[in-house]
Amino acid sequence: MEYIDRLPSMDLMRSEKMMLAQLIIPVESAHRAVSYLGQLGLLQFRDLNDDKSPFQRTFVNQVKRCAEMSRKLRFFKDQMHKAGLGLSPHPASNTDIELEDLEVGLAEHEHELIEMNHNSEKLQKTYNELLEFKMVLQKAGDFLMPDGNHSADHETELDENVHANNDYADSASLLEQEMQPGMSDQSGVKFVSGVICKSKALRFERMLFRTTRGNMLFNQAPADDPIVDPASNEMVENIVFMVFFSGEQARKKIHKICEAFGANCYPVPEDSIKRRQITRDVLSRLSELETTLEAGLRHRDAALNSIAFQLTKWMNMVRREKAIYDTLNMLNFDVTKKCLVGEGWCPIFAKTMIQDALQRATFDSSSQVGIIFHVMDSIESPPTFFRTNHFTNAYQEIVDAYGVAKYQEANPAVYTVITFPFLFAVMFGDWGHGICLLLGALVLIAREKRLGSQKLGSFMEMLFGGRYVLLLMALFSIYCGFIYNEFFSVPFHIFGSSAYKCRDATCSEAGTIGLIKVGDTYPFGVDPSWRGSRSELPFLNSLKMKMSILFGVSQMNLGIIISYFNARFFKNSIDIKYQFVPQMIFLNSLFGYLSLLIIIKWCTGSQADLYHVMIYMFLSPFEDLGENKLFWGQGVLQVILLLVAVIAVPWMLFPKPFILKKLHTEVAPALIRFQGRAYGILGTSDMYSDEEPDSARHPHGEEEFNFSEVFVHQMIHSIEFVLGAVSNTASYLRLWALSLAHSELSTVFYEKVLLLAWGYNNFMIRLVGLAVFAFATAFILLMMETLSAFLHALRLHWVEFQNKFYSGDGYKFKPFSFASLTDEDE
Amino acid sequence: MGFLVTTLIFVLVGIIASLLTRICCNKGPSTNLLLLTLIITATVCCWMMWAIVYLAQMNPLIVPILNEEE
Numbered sequence: 001m002e003y004i005d006r007l008p009s010m011d012l013m014r015s016e017k018m019m020l021a022q023l024i025i026p027v028e029s030a031h032r033a034v035s036y037l038g039q040l041g042l043l044q045f046r047d048l049n050d051d052k053s054p055f056q057r058t059f060v061n062q063v064k065r066c067a068e069m070s071r072k073l074r075f076f077k078d079q080m081h082k083a084g085l086g087l088s089p090h091p092a093s094n095t096d097i098e099l100e101d102l103e104v105g106l107a108e109h110e111h112e113l114i115e116m117n118h119n120s121e122k123l124q125k126t127y128n129e130l131l132e133f134k135m136v137l138q139k140a141g142d143f144l145m146p147d148g149n150h151s152a153d154h155e156t157e158l159d160e161n162v163h164a165n166n167d168y169a170d171s172a173s174l175l176e177q178e179m180q181p182g183m184s185d186q187s188g189v190k191f192v193s194g195v196i197c198k199s200k201a202l203r204f205e206r207m208l209f210r211t212t213r214g215n216m217l218f219n220q221a222p223a224d225d226p227i228v229d230p231a232s233n234e235m236v237e238n239i240v241f242m243v244f245f246s247g248e249q250a251r252k253k254i255h256k257i258c259e260a261f262g263a264n265c266y267p268v269p270e271d272s273i274k275r276r277q278i279t280r281d282v283l284s285r286l287s288e289l290e291t292t293l294e295a296g297l298r299h300r301d302a303a304l305n306s307i308a309f310q311l312t313k314w315m316n317m318v319r320r321e322k323a324i325y326d327t328l329n330m331l332n333f334d335v336t337k338k339c340l341v342g343e344g345w346c347p348i349f350a351k352t353m354i355q356d357a358l359q360r361a362t363f364d365s366s367s368q369v370g371i372i373f374h375v376m377d378s379i380e381s382p383p384t385f386f387r388t389n390h391f392t393n394a395y396q397e398i399v400d401a402y403g404v405a406k407y408q409e410a411n412p413a414v415y416t417v418i419t420f421p422f423l424f425a426v427m428f429g430d431w432g433h434g435i436c437l438l439l440g441a442l443v444l445i446a447r448e449k450r451l452g453s454q455k456l457g458s459f460m461e462m463l464f465g466g467r468y469v470l471l472l473m474a475l476f477s478i479y480c481g482f483i484y485n486e487f488f489s490v491p492f493h494i495f496g497s498s499a500y501k502c503r504d505a506t507c508s509e510a511g512t513i514g515l516i517k518v519g520d521t522y523p524f525g526v527d528p529s530w531r532g533s534r535s536e537l538p539f540l541n542s543l544k545m546k547m548s549i550l551f552g553v554s555q556m557n558l559g560i561i562i563s564y565f566n567a568r569f570f571k572n573s574i575d576i577k578y579q580f581v582p583q584m585i586f587l588n589s590l591f592g593y594l595s596l597l598i599i600i601k602w603c604t605g606s607q608a609d610l611y612h613v614m615i616y617m618f619l620s621p622f623e624d625l626g627e628n629k630l631f632w633g634q635g636v637l638q639v640i641l642l643l644v645a646v647i648a649v650p651w652m653l654f655p656k657p658f659i660l661k662k663l664h665t666e667v668a669p670a671l672i673r674f675q676g677r678a679y680g681i682l683g684t685s686d687m688y689s690d691e692e693p694d695s696a697r698h699p700h701g702e703e704e705f706n707f708s709e710v711f712v713h714q715m716i717h718s719i720e721f722v723l724g725a726v727s728n729t730a731s732y733l734r735l736w737a738l739s740l741a742h743s744e745l746s747t748v749f750y751e752k753v754l755l756l757a758w759g760y761n762n763f764m765i766r767l768v769g770l771a772v773f774a775f776a777t778a779f780i781l782l783m784m785e786t787l788s789a790f791l792h793a794l795r796l797h798w799v800e801f802q803n804k805f806y807s808g809d810g811y812k813f814k815p816f817s818f819a820s821l822t823d824e825d826e
Numbered sequence: 827m828g829f830l831v832t833t834l835i836f837v838l839v840g841i842i843a844s845l846l847t848r849i850c851c852n853k854g855p856s857t858n859l860l861l862l863t864l865i866i867t868a869t870v871c872c873w874m875m876w877a878i879v880y881l882a883q884m885n886p887l888i889v890p891i892l893n894e895e896e
Contacts, residue, residue: 011860536890554874
């Protein structure tokens with residue numbers, strides 16, 4: 001046991017040792033100190049101003065300024081996005097800009113941009129109006145000209161009628177009378193012309209018809225080009241309309257309706273010469289406006305480009321400043337108001353680095369007073385910090401997803417690195433599919449650098465993050481594929497010839513009684529003769545179920561042994577004597593014994609029925625075993641194991657609560673006295689003890705020992721273990737179930753798709769068959785089965801393995817670091 | 827190739843693998859111990875898998891019965 005203590009410590013096994021440090025920083029070097037600490041990224045500040053609202057904190061103004069600046073930056077980004085420009089990916093030269101200068105610069109840029117936008121909006125509006133006016137003028141010509149022609153025609157007609165038909169003098173004169181009022185009252189028929197969008201045209205017309213009681217003529221013609229609507233930035237189809245009416249009332253009504261429907265009215269002179277003149281004016285103004293608009297756009301684009309060059313750098317700067325001020329807000333001012341006091345967790349190995357950074361900060365800010373950095377005691381549990389690299393990071397995240405390890409308890413990730421891909425492979429075992437997975441993993445690893453710097457979608461990111469997990473999964477899958485002897489469900493004779501041969505030369509009984517085993521066992525893996533035989537499933541099922549039980553019992557034993565090492569580390573001898581020992585005894589006397597029986601049965605080839613043996617071990621332990629006897633003394637051994645298992649249950653249930661109670665009643669009074677003394681020492685040596693909200697050093701009041709609570713807790717724990725022993729062992733049978741499913745799916749696709757299609761001589765059918773086989777393999781077997789086996793292997797680790805030893809109620813170490821900021825705001 | 831011989835082969839492969847990692851990636855005692863743990867775990871897992879399948883086939887209770895149609 002001492003050898004274990006002499007082994008070097010494994011960083012990944014237990015989390016880094018942390019210390020609570022107190023920083024006393026003079027105000028002038030505070031900003032710089034926090035900035036350097038942020039670059040270092042190894043200190044997690046505690047929020048000493050927890051009870052204050054965000055507006056009561058000291059540096060609230062600076063935070064507001066930073067927020068304002070980041071709003072401006074977001075505005076620029078939006079504008080650039082709208083204009084279709086991109087951010088320049090290269091960060092500009094790293095000349096430091098002062099925050100105040102940046103603020104002023106940003107305000108100027110924003111003002112400029114807003115003005116430019118406003119102007120261009122106005123120009124655009126005027127441009128639109130002119131465009132509409134132009135359309136109305138064009139179409140109005142079409143509407144009015146026929147009238148003019150019409151009246152001219154009528155004139156000539158009238159003359160003819162007058163000359164030709166003297167008989168119809170009355171009618172002619174009537175016609176004349178009709179026409180003349182028409183002609184002389186041409187000024188009485190008025191019109192309103194304008195533009196309305198197409199969707200509203202029908203309702204508009206109907207409304208006009210109703211209000212003027214039908215005394216109107218509505219002419220419309222679609223506009224040639226759609227116009228950009230400035231409000232919605234879309235192209236809208238318009239219609240040019242002309243409403244002929246008479247009377248003042250009608251005019252007023254029509255104008256109101258035009259306003260209501262948002263139709264723009266433009267006055268069009270009836271005289272065609274005037275119309276042509278106005279059209280020429282409008283056209284020239286339009287071309288002027290176009291050039292002005294373009295010039296405006298170019299100006300704006302130039303301004304945006306000059307900003308784009310530096311935008312990323314500015315955004316980073318503002319983010320950092322905001323983070324620094326947020327952190328400064330967590331610190332407290334001391335009595336003299338000249339120093340800031342802060343507390344934080346940092347790993348012990350980082351102490352020198354932090355002290356270095358603080359010294360540099362003092363030097364760079366030309367402060368007279370150094371920064372004080374000293375260790376404090378604390379009662380609170382420190383955060384958990386594991387130093388991981390690319391490879392172990394994915395596994396640590398898998399473990400953390402279930403629960404972050406308590407401070408310094410054993411980290412299951414150490415074993416998960418291997419057992420997780422291994423259990424995956426047990427469920428996935430096929431070396432053909434394993435090679436496909438391997439290719440995928442190698443592609444991801446080969447492109448590590450390129451994919452690492454890009455921004456990936458969430459699915460690709462998960463896949464990329466788990467590339468090493470995928471690699472190991474693939475390698476173990478290839479190994480298990482060789483063991484199960486399956487290459488896309490086809491067995492091979494790689495490791496020698498099969499051990500099974502026909503009983504005689506004619507092989508006549510091969511289909512009824514079967515082959516016979518001659519010679520040595522097939523040296524590596526499942527004998528290829530089994531595939532396709534009728535007794536394949538009974539054999540493989542028996543093999544895989546027993547394999548699952550064996551793996552399950554091993555992994556659970558590993559879990560209990562890790563709990564022993566945890567108890568040893570935390571010097572908790574109660575846990576060792578009254579939890580570890582009875583748990584080991586219980587699990588192994590029942591399921592360890594079952595594993596032993598399995599191995600003995602395999603070694604001896606006995607025909608004993610293990611179900612029968614296990615069940616009757618409980619039901620009638622003293623009965624004679626008869627033909628189920630596997631070894632001498634089995635009956636006696638079974639009785640002993642049963643007794644030991646029955647004793648183990650109260651052993652893990654009762655002693656611990658009583659001993660804890662005894663400990664508490666003995667030790668607690670002494671502890672209070674000790675704490676009282678400790679207070680005295682602290683009071684004299686520490687000047688700041690009055691001011692500091694020293695929550696870490698106040699003990700949480702006298703913890704009451706609630707016996708019934710402890711007892712119930714222990715009972716729950718014991719029941720969970722005892723019942724869990726059965727259910728968890730059975731749960732491992734999913735290794736069998738998924739492996740069977742994979743093998744069967746693979747067989748079906750191979751035999752019923754590929755072989756079937758290959759049987760035909762037709763090239764097309766073979767091609768289609770191959771394609772269906774490829775798709776089915778890729779989507780169902782490679783994707784769905786991978787996810788399924790991944791999930792079940794994960795569950796086996798999270799529940800069956802970890803509930804033997806893992807408490808997982810710690811919290812993760814989140815240092816103040818600039819590196820972690822970049823991902824937050826995006 | 828009996829059971830024991832192949833078991834010895836597995837042990838040998840495990841030892842060689844740990845020596846190789848010690849030679850090529852020697853980065854401090856903690857990492858070394860971690861790599862050793864990983865290799866031991868992997869060797870034990872792989873050996874168990876092989877041993878279970880081998881033992882199950884040593885004295886089989888049923889034999890392959892071929893399909894009639896062929």
